[in-house]
Amino acid sequence: ETGVTQSPTHLIKTRGQQVTLRCSSQSGHNTVSWYQQALGQGPQFIFQYYREEENGRGNFPPRFSGLQFPNYSSELNVNALELDDSALYLCASSFRDRERGGYTFGSGTRLTVV
Amino acid sequence: DAKTTQPNSMESNEEEPVHLPCNHSTISGTDYIHWYRQLPSQGPEYVIHGLTSNVNNRMASLAIAEDRKSSTLILHRATLRDAAVYYCILRVSGTASKLTFGTGTRLQVTL
Numbered sequence: 551e552t553g554v555t556q557s558p559t560h561l562i563k564t565r566g567q568q569v570t571l572r573c574s575s576q577s578g579h580n581t582v583s584w585y586q587q588a589l590g591q592g593p594q595f596i597f598q599y600y601r602e603e604e605n606g607r608g609n610f611p612p613r614f615s616g617l618q619f620p621n622y623s624s625e626l627n628v629n630a631l632e633l634d635d636s637a638l639y640l641c642a643s644s645f646r647d648r649e650r651g652g653y654t655f656g657s658g659t660r661l662t663v664v
Numbered sequence: 665d666a667k668t669t670q671p672n673s674m675e676s677n678e679e680e681p682v683h684l685p686c687n688h689s690t691i692s693g694t695d696y697i698h699w700y701r702q703l704p705s706q707g708p709e710y711v712i713h714g715l716t717s718n719v720n721n722r723m724a725s726l727a728i729a730e731d732r733k734s735s736t737l738i739l740h741r742a743t744l745r746d747a748a749v750y751y752c753i754l755r756v757s758g759t760a761s762k763l764t765f766g767t768g769t770r771l772q773v774t775l
Contacts, residue, residue: 554707583762583763585763585765591767592751592765592766592767592768593708593763593765594765595762595763595764598762606762608762640707640708642707642708642763646761651710651713652698652700652710652711652713652755653700653708653710653763654710655700655707655708655709655710656707657705657706657707658706658707
């Protein structure tokens with residue numbers, strides 16, 4: 551089985567710019583979630599997508615948005631970047647049914663906002 | 665959000681068993697207990713999960729208390745590659761069964 555792949559691995563952006571991060575889910579998984587991990591902290595839930603619709607959202611402003619495609623790949627878009635958006639962004643895929651196991655995480659995209 | 669409590673850090677000698685505790689006193693009857701670990705510069709890695717019964721897989725064992733208010737992740741023989749931050753998380757019911765990460769337990773393994 552394939553894992554979760556994210557691109558790019560590293561990115562440097564300027565404050566105020568927009569960024570798009572990409573994720574390919576593990577084969578067979580139908581749900582994708584995005585997490586933000588600041589240095590030294592645990593990952594924080596941004597949102598989850600199922601059947602191409604947002605299925606739940608954490609405490610993040612609307613400038614964080616996403617898409618899920620029919621092949622279950624996903625994008626995370628962040629507009630009007632702020633310095634505090636600098637973090638590791640993690641994509642995780644899973645089955646929607648909780649009984650069917652855990653999440654598979656990608657290695658993340660390291661975003662630096664300067 | 666359902667909360668878990670873990671020690672900040674633990675140490676183990678290589679090839680010794682390691683018991684990583686987790687308290688989740690506010691767990692509800694339908695919450696699954698998940699464990700993940702995160703090595704430096706990598707995303708979290710799924711380790712094991714359970715609901716009520718103890719679970720074993722190739723990576724570890726999960727012992728769940730009878731009242732489900734606590735659980736223990738057991739690594740049977742720690743290796744240097746097991747040095748990581750271990751997160752105990754409740755996967756709660758609802759439309760978005762998100763994972764709420766705490767600060768985890770940093771496991772150090774020494775020779």
